[in-house]
Amino acid sequence: MSSSPSANQPTATGLPASALLLMAIACGLCAGGNYFNQPLLHSIAAAFSVSDATAALTVTVAQAAYGCGLLFLVPLGDKFERRGLVVGLMVLAAIGHFISGFTSNISLLFAGIVIAGLFSVAAQILVPMAATLSEPSRSGRAVGIVMSGLLIGILAARSVAGVLSEIAGWHTVYRVSGVIMLLVALALWRILPRSRNPVQLGYLPILLSMGTLIRDLPRLRSRSLISALAFASVSALFSTMALLLSGPQYGLNDMQIGLVGLIGVAGALMANAAGRLGDRGWAHETSVACVLLLFVSWGCLWLGESSLVWFLIGLLVIDLGLQGLHLSNQQIVYALMPEARARINAVYMTVYFIGAALGSAMGSLAWNLGGWAAICVTGVVLALLTGLALWYDHCLGRTGG
Template identity: 35%
Template structure:
């Protein structure tokens, strides 16, 4: 029997940890223009480097995060933080785009500690409070995404952009020291499955649980359209207003609405069907792009659209996490791995194709791309997956 060791201060520590580490993968977005200028690159090339970070994160999710089901999760988290420090330092010293691209890939791979922390929090939380606990930890994750863009953009406006990564390395080192003393010890002390056996079970879990497939597709769509916007915002601000990385970073602060809403969304996911909450996320994200397409030429239009988009992303994130962490606690890390792999594959492709469509068709091309992706999301959620998810109870008993 597991021993519950989760209190409010522990949940707060987990949320702060998720924020600091996940920030690594988003520092590049507001400074893409600065990187392109320093290395004399086309915007699309820098977009490909940003995609490398997201791809690295996705494959870290697929190959590293499942280890949380077969080894001491506290130990895994501490080791990942050390690797994240090394990756950030490599990005800081990179003298050319090739080494920086390699560092960006490593940053993605080694920054998956929050995705071990999230199922760990869900595992330790009482069943009736799982949505609330996950909502609080995920709000920390969103704070990291939010502040990473702001810090990166503002710092790069008055110092070399590389210093962002040195500051990141110092922050993670400080976090490591705190977690060494405060992070709860994993109550599960023995694991019978080897890494190879565990990895082989992942495709079987995807096949067995339709709700897991549905969540992965939904995460792909919602984070994909989020990154389509954030990867191209700095270029739109340059084109429309003559602004730069500082303003792009400051716009990211508007995501505080999603942070504040996350605990409430978690409670809603405990009280209502998570699938209903996910549908709300799709509707909000679509509404955001309608606002971007019609009113982005006005600052208030950008502000309104960002608030709605971040709310839509957060509705989907919290509700999807709540339903996949309720399937089987023994495979919680693998469920999270599959879901977040789909989530960040969407983010990676959103970053790449967002930049590509910006170069081909400008802002309306970016908005059109997002709408097409959202149409796919609506089809999957409202037409395709309702049929297979209704058979979830049968699948669970097989």
């Protein structure tokens, strides 16, 4: 009778199972921490006697800080020893969570959220690091496992924050997260191998070289555009679905809406499946299938205006499409220049989140102009543009671009 492998035995990816699990947990903690405040805005406003609009600015500053981290900190993964860099960033992010969780001043809360958001980009160093530490033929699977942890963290963050707020106050989630983040950082330091880019560059040359990468790698441009358009399509939904679900048709409260969003956890599992398919050379076919899922999802969501079942199906399908496409994109761009994966990831993820911001803005405008029908039209148009960008990328791939 065979026994199962221990946590420290290598997996099929070439990394110990315990290392992959810890990297996935770390990514979930880092990325999810930027979403803790979203269901807590009214409680934060009441605690500090400020308006809901002022409290809502914490969401904006968290996203802005994260964007700055993507541009200015993630490229350091190509300069410094990565294990130490990740651990250091996680410790600083934990300090931001502690500031947020123990402050009685709204200004310090903003400072804590900025610090946590800026340094939470440790997750975006861990993702390409998983590819670097894995066997080349298994890197997609490793990235898929780590990405699954990141996505689950984002999806679960709102619900966890809401539950802990009900139990012990809005600040509790930041205190708990800070402690767990320190423990996971310590575990990563003990279990991860050292990893450093063999090519040594200065910080300014690294930043300038990202422009060179954009210029010289056409498929980095095309795959980044695909990801931005797809995320814009999905963000049009995420930025307005609460308006539909809390409206007269459904009348759901905040906690119920948060639980509805948990259906997207199934989409996180798609990251692992897409990684396996990519390892078999099917990244393009996976991308095509995922774009088709985006189209199908908007038909379900159109019906979801009057049917919660159809809405849930649409939400599940659109998340499957987005996460599978995102993982396929990452596999392709990481292979373009392995020695520059951190910088490539910085470019790719920055464009990805620009797409998210534009999609949210378009969703809000569409809702004001035509309600749910306008949202669905916007989503379909963005999905169509995603398909056109994928066709262009396929042409580049065939010509060796």
